[in-house]
Amino acid sequence: MLLHLSTWPEVEAYLSHSTGIILPIGSTEQHGPTGLIGTDAVTAEAIARGVGDEVSAIVGPTINVGMALHHMAFPGTMSLRPSTMIQLVQDYVTSLAKAGFTKFFFINGHGGNIATLKAAFAETYAHLADLNLSNAHLVRCQVGNWFTCSSVYKLAKELYGDREGSHATPSEVAVTQYLYPSAIKQAPLSAEVGSGHAIYSATDFRRRYPDGRMGSDPSLATPEHGKQFYDLAVKELSGYYLEFLNSD
Numbered sequence: 001m002l003l004h005l006s007t008w009p010e011v012e013a014y015l016s017h018s019t020g021i022i023l024p025i026g027s028t029e030q031h032g033p034t035g036l037i038g039t040d041a042v043t044a045e046a047i048a049r050g051v052g053d054e055v056s057a058i059v060g061p062t063i064n065v066g067m068a069l070h071h072m073a074f075p076g077t078m079s080l081r082p083s084t085m086i087q088l089v090q091d092y093v094t095s096l097a098k099a100g101f102t103k104f105f106f107i108n109g110h111g112g113n114i115a116t117l118k119a120a121f122a123e124t125y126a127h128l129a130d131l132n133l134s135n136a137h138l139v140r141c142q143v144g145n146w147f148t149c150s151s152v153y154k155l156a157k158e159l160y161g162d163r164e165g166s167h168a169t170p171s172e173v174a175v176t177q178y179l180y181p182s183a184i185k186q187a188p189l190s191a192e193v194g195s196g197h198a199i200y201s202a203t204d205f206r207r208r209y210p211d212g213r214m215g216s217d218p219s220l221a222t223p224e225h226g227k228q229f230y231d232l233a234v235k236e237l238s239g240y241y242l243e244f245l246n247s248d
Helices: 008-015 039-055 082-099 111-131 150-164 170-179 202-208 223-245
Strands: 020-025 103-108 140-145
Touching: 020 039, 020 223, 039 103, 039 170, 039 223, 082 111, 103 111, 103 223, 111 140, 140 223, 150 170, 150 223, 170 223
Parallel strands: 020 103, 103 140
Antiparallel strands: none
16 A cells, blocks of 8 residues: 555545554665666665555655765765755654654665664654654654665575675665666676775765775676565565564
8 A cells, every 4th residue: 555646534544453654765876887876765665565565554655865975976866964864754754643653664775874764763753752742652663674684685695795795786786677677787897896995975985986886796686686685575574564563
């Protein structure tokens, strides 16, 4: 059930038996010479919808732009500042909490969002308490990163070993190839790829990771691998969601 394709009476009926909602969040950023700029958003959205179908949960609109300031030296990247993203998440949750939702499960496709999301949750709890909402004490937010699911991580290591890397990875590229086979890209990849450098400014990031990859070899990706990663992520995150929904 997708929030944006539902009517308010349908949402009201849903709230009579569940107060949980899934919110996909990703990023719009470079993913190396062959990775789609929308990788983190399209993977999070597809997996969130898969989880929603599996557990009969409502799925909210995807937050397509995340915290990706360190990628801004690459054309096409868009980013929110951490302070902007905190306010956005706070407003999303507040709007939905006023309607009666209390369990917010963010399915995330971008590692750079994690720290800001956790800060946003803390700010949101304080904000809701200040508003004196009757259900403020019941509101819970949790993030599930599909790419760190244990089953996903295990398969990536089996398929790619150290060539999985940590950005523009073959696992995430494989999922986009499964979802959008008509958008599979081909480009030459340098034999040399940056790895292990600390992340500072966007300019410094591009100097250390000149083609955008971080220790990865996305040429190993296939749509068939992507289907495997998708299925594993949906299954594992469905379990996490149900556990979260039924927790105090």
